[in-house]
Amino acid sequence: xxxxxxDQVNKSFDGVEVIPPLDLTIEDGEFTVFVGPSGCGKSTxxxxxxxxxxxxxxQIHIDGKxxxxxxxxxxxxxxxxxxxxxxxxxxxxxxxxxPLKMAKLGRDKINxxxxxxxxxxxxxxxxxxxxxxxxxxxRQRVAIGRAIVREPKAFLFDEPLSNLDAALRVEMRLEIxxxxxxxxxxxxxxxxxxxxxxxxxxxxxxxKAGNIEQVGSPLELYSKPKNVFVAGFIGxxxxxxxxxxxxxxxxxxxxxxxxxxxxxxxxxxxxxxxxGVSEHLGSDTFFHVKCDAFPEPITVRASGEVSLHYGxxxxxxxxxxxxxxxxxxxxxxx
Amino acid sequence: MARSNSMQLKMLTTVxxxxxxxxxxxxxxxxxxxxxxxxxxxxxxxxxxxxxxWTLENYQVVQERSNYMRFLWNSVFIAGGSTLLGVLxxxxxxxxxxxxxxxxxxxILLWMxxxxxxxxxxxxxxxxxxxxxxxxxxxxxxxxxxLMLINLPIIVWMLYTYFKEIPGEILEAARMDGATLKSEIxxxxxxxxxxxxxxxxLLNVILAWNEAFWTLNLTAAKAxxxxxxxxxxxxxxGLFYAKLSxxxxxxxxxxxxxxxxxxxxxxxxxTFGAVx
Amino acid sequence: MSTNASxxxxxxxxxxxxxxxxGWMLVPLTMTFWFxxxxxxxxxxxxxxxxxxxxxxRFLTSSSFWPAVQTTLIIVxxxxxxxxxxGILLAMLLDQPMWGQGIVRILVIAPFFVMPTVSALLWxxxxxDPVNGLFAHLFKxxxxxxVIWLTDAALPSIIMIVSWQWLPFATLILLTARQSLDSExxxxxxxxxxxxxxxxxxxxxxHLGRAITVVILIQTIFILxxxxxxxxxxxxxxxxxxxxxxxxxxxxxxxxxxxxxxxGVYAIILANIVALFxxxxxxxxxxx
Numbered sequence: 001x002x003x004x005x006x007d008q009v010n011k012s013f014d015g016v017e018v019i020p021p022l023d024l025t026i027e028d029g030e031f032t033v034f035v036g037p038s039g040c041g042k043s044t045x046x047x048x049x050x051x052x053x054x055x056x057x058x059q060i061h062i063d064g065k066x067x068x069x070x071x072x073x074x075x076x077x078x079x080x081x082x083x084x085x086x087x088x089x090x091x092x093x094x095x096x097x098x099p100l101k102m103a104k105l106g107r108d109k110i111n112x113x114x115x116x117x118x119x120x121x122x123x124x125x126x127x128x129x130x131x132x133x134x135x136x137x138x139r140q141r142v143a144i145g146r147a148i149v150r151e152p153k154a155f156l157f158d159e160p161l162s163n164l165d166a167a168l169r170v171e172m173r174l175e176i177x178x179x180x181x182x183x184x185x186x187x188x189x190x191x192x193x194x195x196x197x198x199x200x201x202x203x204x205x206x207x208k209a210g211n212i213e214q215v216g217s218p219l220e221l222y223s224k225p226k227n228v229f230v231a232g233f234i235g236x237x238x239x240x241x242x243x244x245x246x247x248x249x250x251x252x253x254x255x256x257x258x259x260x261x262x263x264x265x266x267x268x269x270x271x272x273x274x275x276g277v278s279e280h281l282g283s284d285t286f287f288h289v290k291c292d293a294f295p296e297p298i299t300v301r302a303s304g305e306v307s308l309h310y311g312x313x314x315x316x317x318x319x320x321x322x323x324x325x326x327x328x329x330x331x332x333x334x
Numbered sequence: 335m336a337r338s339n340s341m342q343l344k345m346l347t348t349v350x351x352x353x354x355x356x357x358x359x360x361x362x363x364x365x366x367x368x369x370x371x372x373x374x375x376x377x378x379x380x381x382x383x384x385x386x387x388w389t390l391e392n393y394q395v396v397q398e399r400s401n402y403m404r405f406l407w408n409s410v411f412i413a414g415g416s417t418l419l420g421v422l423x424x425x426x427x428x429x430x431x432x433x434x435x436x437x438x439x440x441x442i443l444l445w446m447x448x449x450x451x452x453x454x455x456x457x458x459x460x461x462x463x464x465x466x467x468x469x470x471x472x473x474x475x476x477x478x479x480x481l482m483l484i485n486l487p488i489i490v491w492m493l494y495t496y497f498k499e500i501p502g503e504i505l506e507a508a509r510m511d512g513a514t515l516k517s518e519i520x521x522x523x524x525x526x527x528x529x530x531x532x533x534x535x536l537l538n539v540i541l542a543w544n545e546a547f548w549t550l551n552l553t554a555a556k557a558x559x560x561x562x563x564x565x566x567x568x569x570x571x572g573l574f575y576a577k578l579s580x581x582x583x584x585x586x587x588x589x590x591x592x593x594x595x596x597x598x599x600x601x602x603x604x605t606f607g608a609v610x
Numbered sequence: 611m612s613t614n615a616s617x618x619x620x621x622x623x624x625x626x627x628x629x630x631x632x633g634w635m636l637v638p639l640t641m642t643f644w645f646x647x648x649x650x651x652x653x654x655x656x657x658x659x660x661x662x663x664x665x666x667x668r669f670l671t672s673s674s675f676w677p678a679v680q681t682t683l684i685i686v687x688x689x690x691x692x693x694x695x696x697g698i699l700l701a702m703l704l705d706q707p708m709w710g711q712g713i714v715r716i717l718v719i720a721p722f723f724v725m726p727t728v729s730a731l732l733w734x735x736x737x738x739d740p741v742n743g744l745f746a747h748l749f750k751x752x753x754x755x756x757v758i759w760l761t762d763a764a765l766p767s768i769i770m771i772v773s774w775q776w777l778p779f780a781t782l783i784l785l786t787a788r789q790s791l792d793s794e795x796x797x798x799x800x801x802x803x804x805x806x807x808x809x810x811x812x813x814x815x816x817h818l819g820r821a822i823t824v825v826i827l828i829q830t831i832f833i834l835x836x837x838x839x840x841x842x843x844x845x846x847x848x849x850x851x852x853x854x855x856x857x858x859x860x861x862x863x864x865x866x867x868x869x870x871x872x873x874g875v876y877a878i879i880l881a882n883i884v885a886l887f888x889x890x891x892x893x894x895x896x897x898x
Contacts, residue, residue, distance in 0.1 A: 052506055054613045071615060073512040085507035089525045098521075102512035146511070340707075348708040354700065355717035358777070361732055362720055364744070368736065427627035430620030442628065444889045449631050451885035452639075453835050455857045456874030459867050460641035483634045490627055515619055544725040546838035551862075564727040565842050575735060582728045593723035594716050601786045604779070605824050 002063065002153040002186030003028045004049060009058035011044055011210075018044055019210035021058060026154075026188060026203075031180050034190045035197040036207035036233075042190045043158055045207070049188065050156050051075050063153055073102070078147035079156040082163065084139045086131040086146075092118075093127040096145045103150075117145040137168050144179070154186035161196065173200060194234055198222070206230050228326050231256045237286060237299050239324070246271070246293045252325035259286060259301040261322040266308060269315025273298070275308055289316060362586070369393070369579035376575040392580035402563070402581065409559035409585075411474050412549070413542035416481035417535055420489040423482075425531075428493035429519060433502055443494065446487040454484075454547045465552060472554045480552065481542045489538055492603045496530025497523070536592060537599040543589050560585040639878070645871035653865045665872035669860075678856040681849060685769055686833050690826055692773040697780030697825070698818065701788050702810075704781070722778035726838035733771045734760060734843045764848035771839050776832075780825050787821030788814065820891070827888040831881060853877060 004026040011019040019041045026032045034042035047053045049060060051072035059068045067075050078099075087095050096117055100110045118124045121141040131139055140160060147155055157176075161169045177200055180187050191197055197204050198218045206213040206221065206229075214226045218234075225231035231239050239256045247255045263269070264287060273291035283304050288297040300316060308314060356363075367384070368376050375386045396402050431439050461480070462471070470476030500523065508522045524531070549561045564585055567578050593600075646665050649658040669675060704715060721729065737743045738759035746756035759767045791814065799809045835854050840846055846855045857877060860870035 050510060052509070052613070071613075072506075072509045073514075077510070079507070079510045081503045081507060083501060083503055085501065085503040087504060087508075087522060087526075098508070098513075099511035102514075102517060146507075150511070344707050344709070347703065347706045348710065351703050351706075351708050351714045352710065354703070355714040358774070359717035359720055361729075361737065361774070362724065364736060365732055423626045423630065426623030430623040434616050434620035436617070436620075440893065442624070444893055446627070446631055447892065448882075448885050448889055449635050451831050451881050451888075452635070453854065453874070453877040453881045455835065455837070455854050455861075456878045457638035457642055458858070458874070459645065459861050459870065460638035463641070464638070483630060486627060486631060515616075540723060544723070546726040547835070550727075550838065550841065561725050561727045561838070564725070564731060565838070567731060578731060578735060582732060586724050586728050589723045589725070590720060593719065597715070597719060597782060600722075600779075601783060604828065605783055 003061075004154060004186065004188070005061040006045075006049070007059045007061065009045075009048060009055050009060060011041075011048060011053070012056045017210070019048075022210070022212055024205065024212065024215070026186060028186055029184050031177075031187045031189065031200060031202045033197040033201035033204050034188065034207060035192065035194055035204055036213075038192060039209075040207040041210040042192075042207050044210075046079075046156055046158055046188060046190050050077055050079050052079075076150070076153045077156055078150045078152035078154075079158065080140075080143045080147050080160045082159040084131075084143040084160075084163075086139055086142055088131055091128050091130055092123060092134070092142050092145075095131065095142055096123075096149055099146060099150045113149045114145075117149050120148070121145050136164050137172065140164065140172060144176075148179075148183070152185070154188060157187065157189040159191055160189075161191070161193075169196075176200065195236060198234070204234075206233060223322075225256075225324065228254055228256070231324060231326070237301075240298045241326075242294045242296070242298070244294050247325075250323070250325060253328045254326040256324035256326065257318045258322065259299040261319040262298070262300045263317045263319070264289070264300045264302050264306070264308070264314055265317070266312060266314050269317040271298075271316045271318075273314060273316060275310055275312050275314055278308070278310070280304065287314075289314060291316065362590070365579045366583050367579075368576055369583045371576050371579075373574070373576045376579070392576045393584070396577055396581045396584070400563070400581075402584065405558060405560050405563040406584070408474060408557055409543055409561075412477050412481060412557075412559050413539045415474070415478040416485065416542050417489070417538040419478060420482045420486050420538060421493075421531065421535060424486060424489040424493050424534075425519075425524075427490050428497050429523065431490075431494050432497035432500075433505060443491065446490055450484060450487040458551060461548075462552070471552060472557050474557045477549060477552060477557055477559075480548050481545055484545070484548075485538050485541055488541070488603050489534055492534040492537065492599070493527075493530065495602060496527055496534070499530075500526050533596065533599040534603070536596045537603045540589055540592055540596060642871045642874050642878075645867050646875050648868050650867040650871075651865060652867060661868055665868045666875075669869055669872045669876065674851065674856055677849070678851050678853045681765065682834065682852040682854070684765060685772065685836070685852060686830060688769045689773050689776060689833050690829060692769070693776045693780040693829065694784075694822060694825060696777055697784045698822075700777070700781045701784035702814075704785055705788050718781055719778045721774050722776070722782075724775070726775065727842050729775055730771055730839040730842040733767070733774075738767055760843055761848055764844050764850045768836075768839060768843065768850050771843070772833060772836055775839075776829055780829065783825050784818060784821055787818050791817045824888070824891060827884060827891070830884050831888070834877075834881060834884075853880075 006022060006024040008021045008023060009019070010017065010021040022045075034045060036042050044053065048055050051067070051070060051074075055068060059066055061067065062075055062077070087098065090098065093114055096114045097110050100113060105113075114127075115124070118127055121144060123138070123141055123145060126134060126138060126142075131142065134142065143160070160176075161172055164172060173196060176187075176189075180200075189196075189200065201218055203215060203217055204221055205215050208229055214221060214230045216224075221230060221234045225234060225239075228241060232241055235258055237259055239258045240262075241254050241256050243254050247253060271291045271293050273289040273293075276288040276290050276297055278288065279286045281304070285302050285304055285306060287300045287302060287308065289300055290297045298316060302308075369392055370388045370390070371386045372389060372391070431443060465471040465476050468476070470479075504526070505518055505522060508518045513521065543559075544561070546561045546565075549559050550565060553559070553562055564578075564581060567574070567581065647661060647663075649661040649664070650656065651658065700718060704711065704718070708714070724732075735743065737745050739746065743756075743759075745759065749756040757763055795813055796809060799813055804812070834852075836852065837854060837858070840850055840852065840855050844850045846852075846859060851859070853873070854877065857870050857873035860866050860873055864870075
């Protein structure tokens with residue numbers, strides 16, 4: 001139903017190529033997340049799918065139909081904007097009803113759909129209010145409500161949680177996940193926060209400078225990153241990427257090991273070093289260890305109870321099963 | 335920040351400001367007062383400030399004898415008509431400049447503003463000829479078109495600045511929601527831009543009402559608005575100060591009231607954004 | 611954020627405004643240009659043929675030309691000086707805390723909204739009339755001879771009238787600009803021990819710089835085309851004939867269209883030069 005295929009899609013602004021030719025298939029019902037650093041083109045890609053920008057080349061197929069030249073309204077997609085983009089002069093009810101009004105539905109039909117959507121999103125008490133009087137989370141829900149009533153082939157989310165505070169963000173993440181399970185509609189979600197990506201996605205598309213670096217499930221990206229960029233981007237705190245003679249010894253330009261795959265001991269281990277700054281989170285502690293073998297400090301995760309101090313000499317041992325090797329051009333070897 | 339003499343300073347400032355304000359306003363005040371005097375009292379020496387016999391006879395005379403209402407109606411018609419026509423043409427133009435800007439947008443905007451700098455006297459005769467040719471000399475229609483043209487740059491400019499304050503994403507949301515261009519403008523843009531449109535109309539009605547070159551030169555008896563009517567008082571016959579004051583007060587009162595509401599618009603509209 | 615569809619829609623939507631203004635610019639201008647090169651006296655035979663640059667030369671060499679330029683310069687510069695200086699002072703004053711500030715603002719702004727013909731007649735009759743005007747009464751009260759303003763001091767009279775009309779504009783603009791000055795800057799200066807006058811000179815004035823420039827440019831353009839005030843009071847007599855009025859008279863009184871058109875072309879060039887500067891400032895702001 002909501003299968004989206006991007007075929008050699010590329011985009012240039014004023015002669016500058018922002019997205020080189022790109023192929024991607026998003027299966028029906030999938031929750032796909034576009035993630036990457038600022039300026040990597042993820043929002044642009046989303047807007048190309050939505051039809052708010054024209055592609056410079058290539059084709060977009062929605063549900064098997066070539067939609068490249070179709071106007072946004074005709075693509076039967078719904079978008080939730082970062083700033084929610086609610087109509088400030090209309091009540092919540094009219095905001096949600098607007099797409100139905102544009103589709104020329106009858107008054108009764110509109111009312112029943114709006115009421116249904118409001119119930120699902122806990123907005124029934126706010127139907128007559130104006131957006132200006134709502135909290136961020138409520139506005140978020142109205143934006144989602146407006147998207148739901150359209151019964152679109154796919155939902156497009158453009159960094160919808162960036163404007164919310166941390167606690168609300170966690171809550172809304174779960175709600176959106178819930179929504180996806182319930183509606184089983186394709187969702188394309190853009191974010192720069194890899195935690196959101198990891199927790200919500202069926203599949204993640206990692207983008208850098210318009211290029212797709214890797215596509216895969218969260219676990220795939222976590223355990224088998226294709227290159228140095230993806231390895232360093234996914235995972236929090238990020239993977240330690242180490243160069244130097246130790247790396248060469250193992251046959252690679254760069255080796256990667258996650259903080260959680262290193263063990264620390266004050267008695268024995270493979271690499272020796274001195275403890276620098278440590279971050280105590282209660283459940284875990286992250287030590288930044290300055291090792292002799294490597295120019296940069298290594299981050300190590302340990303249980304919250306381990307008690308080691310600044311300046312102490314320690315030893316680190318990597319778990320070889322989780323050691324990643326990258327060649328000269330940053331690609332994965334093992 | 336401790337200021338021991340702030341109360342004194344405030345009083346001093348208030349006195350100074352009020353004095354200067356009243357001095358500046360005085361001519362207008364005097365005119366309004368004189369309009370209620372008899373002609374004899376209007377030229378009394380020493381001048382009477384408030385202690386005269388207030389009368390409404392001047393207002394009556396001006397209205398009866400000189401067909402004042404027709405000139406008033408002409409002013410309303412011309413000022414209102416040219417502004418509304420201007421808004422009709424300007425809204426689409428401002429929409430495209432604000433929401434679909436291209437590389438040329440800024441240049442086009444600047445060019446439009448520069449057309450307002452055209453010295454009227456430089457095109458007086460051609461316009462006169464054109465008007466005669468088209469048979470619109472001394473008609474309200476002709477004047478509506480001319481005043482619309484000279485104010486169009488300001489109307490476009492003001493609407494452009496107000497439209498720019500509307501987040502583009504909201505219009506995009508409307509597009510995603512299935513709105514056609516007409517629906518987008520009608521259901522979403524216009525309601526949000528109502529205050530801006532009102533302000534623009536306000537300022538331009540004022541500018542058109544006060545316009546005193548084309549209204550003086552392209553009209554005669556039929557289409558003359560108040561500007562021309564007052565000008566005809568400049569060759570006096572006999573005592574007429576009180577009547578002049580009455581006619582003037584009636585001519586300027588509506589605009590003074592409107593003007594009070596339009597201060598912010600004035601800055602926005604006439605400095606073309608160079609002053610915030 | 612544009613697609614091909616919205617871009618073509620935009621072009622269509624801009625068309626009416628652009629076409630109308632283009633027409634407004636080109637058609638009359640071309641005609642004026644055409645007339646300026648012809649000997650055209652409608653009262654004495656109409657179009658009398660090609661005149662080359664005759665009209666242009668005649669306009670410049672006419673005995674009324676330089677006096678008109680002088681008059682124009684005097685009026686423009688005087689009004690600018692008066693309105694800007696007083697405008698700055700007034701803006702400073704109005705920015706201070708006081709009682710009834712809103713009403714004072716209305717009082718000060720009011721003259722701008724009075725139509726030029728009313729204001730000219732107001733001043734001409736009620737104030738400047740040598741017999742019945744208020745100034746006459748004032749002078750007589752001090753035992754002095756009343757001035758016959760519009761004949762003996764016509765230029766200053768015009769300057770007075772025009773300044774009165776434009777002072778509110780300058781004040782309002784400068785006040786707006788003044789109020790956009792971050793109060794923290796002033797407070798920091800005060801903490802640094804700077805006295806009031808120095809604070810004004812080094813912080814406020816530079817900040818107002820751009821606003822002052824805009825006021826000067828805009829007012830110049832509009833004061834250059836002052837018409838109604840002169841029309842209604844002196845009709846250009848007694849040395850009050852500005853360039854604009856001179857051109858006007860060539861067209862309406864002498865009915866020498868060719869000559870008047872040449873003058874018109876000069877006026878247009880002059881206005882465009884000033885406009886160029888103004889547009890550059892506006893343009894810089896548009897990018898911001």
